[in-house]
Amino acid sequence: MNTTNPNKDFIRRRDIASKQDPSIHEVPKKITSNSKFLLERIQELEDANKELNSRYDLSKKKLTEIVETNTKFIRIIAHDLRSPFSAIIGILEILKEGIHNYDMEEIESFINTAFESANKTLNLLDNLLIWTVLQNKKKSFNPVKINLFELVREEFEIASSQSKPKFINCINDIATGVFVSADLQMSKTILRNLINNAIKFTNVYGEIKVSSNEIDLFVEIIVQDNGIGISAEAQKELFKSRDFQFTEGTNHEQGTGLGLLLCKEFVNTHGGEIHIISKVNEGSKFIFTLPHYI
Template sequence: MEVLDLRTLYFNYTIVNIVSLFMVLILWNQSKKRFEGTHFFVFDFVFQIICLFLIFLRGHIPDFFSMVVPVTLSITGTFFGLVGLAKFTGKKINYPLNLFLIAEIFAVQFWFSIVDENLAVRNFNFSAIFLILSVQCAWIMLVKVPGGLKKLTVWVGMVFSLFALVNLIRIVEYFLVGIKTNDYLNSGPFESGVILVYQLLFTLLTFSLILMFNGRLNRQISFEEEKFSKAFQITPYAILLTRLSDGKIYEVNDGFLSLSGYTKNEVIGKTTNELNLYVYSGERERIVGLLSAEQKLKDIEITFRKKSGELLIGLVSAELLDINYEVSILTTIYDLTQRKELENQLVEMNATKDKFFSIIAHDLKTPVSNVLGFSNLLNEELNSFDGNEIAQYVSLINTSARQTLNLLDNLLQWSMMQQGKILFDPKKIILSELVQDVIETVTENSNQKHISVTSQVHEKLIVTADENMLKTLLRNLLQNAVKFTNPGGKVVVSAIEIDKGIQVSVADNGVGIEKENLGKLFDIGSAYTTRGTNNEKGTGLGLILCKEFVEKHGGRIWVNSTLGVGSSFTFSLPA
């Protein structure tokens, strides 16, 4: 019978529960941020250990602390366990009833331990209340639990069902056999057997709780991994996971592969430097420095290089992560390239608008004012002028009118070009004939300045172009050449065949253009314009129009000029 000595059993029971408490503390530490109510199980186990130890000390401490307090703590601990299970499953319990049971166990234990000692009543009362609590725990774990959790909670439910069964057997035993002593530690082999079963079930409960929490933890981790994986792949942003120390790439999403042009096999295991992702040297070191200081960074612009060599501007956010005990960088990249292009287009559109209003407000006003002024003068003073004076004023009116017409023509074509409404009808053209027709349109201006305008275009040279656009293009170049050539100078139109097309040049021996101004000629935002050798005015719109017409044909236009020597404007067209 020594093996079944209750005091020894309670001591062993206490040791086993202390070990179980350590396991529950580990469980609480890893689950406290994920699952609500795990601390209630810690309270439960602590209360059970105190209960067992106080019973072990019975006879060495006052009866109140060895008889009333332990049993009350045991029932309270079981109540805490019930609360923990309710929190875990998200179900409600009857708090008033269970708090009443705790008060009732304290009152009964106090009365039949201190006032009127009766072990049979105390044990029966304890077994009945423990039975009620065990049934509630089993009911939550086996019946009320959501279907998705039932596989995880079934073992805990089974353990509490066994607790309920043991207490039911204990109650039946008390009814049928009874207890003939008030000395609990010598109450016989049946009670020793009950404590042994309690100890076994409590150990099973510990492992069942661990399995239940770890099972749900694994489910949640798997769910979060799946959720992260889906978000990682579905997001339109480019995402890559790299090692902080050297930039080795662990993982990339489809957005990164689509943006960079690489395949997954080409990037995994490589470093960002090996792939030459960063355009500017030291860019990765700058990111690492910012992350080391702030742990994260948000919305900084970085230029990257695609597999094709094409550059892209990315808006980068990054954060440090600890993965498998190694510090890594999670980087997201939003492609700003298109937005930057739109911003540049917006700037150009604003410049276009400003240029348009500048022409309307200033350049168009001047020739119209000249026509109006000279015509009013003739209207009011016609009889006082001789024939030569009248001819002079009529010539000035005619010049202003032609300037206005040319300006309006350029303005109209430019406006239609911006709106995409201009008709583009390329066809085979004999270039020499078209050049000769355009030369005739500038003859009057060139004759006034005694400037020679000649064509050196071979008479059989054929070009594929829109006739109206090509005429406008050559007219603007010839007018500019005459405007910026001194009296007695010369202008030459020439053309040569090149690969898959021809190259046309309009050259003069005029004043030339300063080197720093060459880049402004075809830029609508620069508002660059100068007066001609006879103080002729210009808008700067003609060369802009020339550039757009040439590019419409798939060609390009450029200028070579030496100050004081002359200029040569050249453009290429398909044959």
């Protein structure tokens, strides 16, 4: 009885097949190579999937923060617009119904209150308008050559309706030959908000000074006051978009901190930086940089 060993038979047939087709020896190698390639591709896909999930979580978090910030922002704007209008309407109603019941000093006081409320509303609307522009910075960003001395002079003139009632001395210490390369509207907004902020926190007969230092590719601009200053704890929250700051000025001026957020956004758009140096009862310095026009 003949018994055939199956292993020997397989080896014999393989040897015959390999003589007919030598490439058969390459099959195991190709299988191993393809398996390794597939494993690498699977790992890459898994890594990509993790990255996408991470980006999704981050985007979801950012979107949630934006929605929360905008909701709070709209609520604040609605409140801040209602308050000054209510004051103006109330004063006009008093004068309409009995202007002859008040002497000139009382009438002047009413008018001053209405004027301050109107100014506050105008500043708020200006910032609101600029904020909407900020949502599309790429289309609205248009750097031009700006004479910094003239820009500060113009902004001091605009702010005089707020500084004069407090007898604040505004000093333009910018050299006449200093130029920056910046978006004009954004630059005005930065200075206007910082100057208004300085007026707000400066006492009667105080002083505000705007100066500059030319530092290579940038110009450092300092808006300084000798007002009430800002605590170290409050400084940490100044430029955070989720924490609007309600702080009363030396003459009971109100504000939300929206202006400082715009300053930070616009300075960053120019590739600059902004920070504050301040001590309680010793005044504040807001320091920011804009590209130097050389």
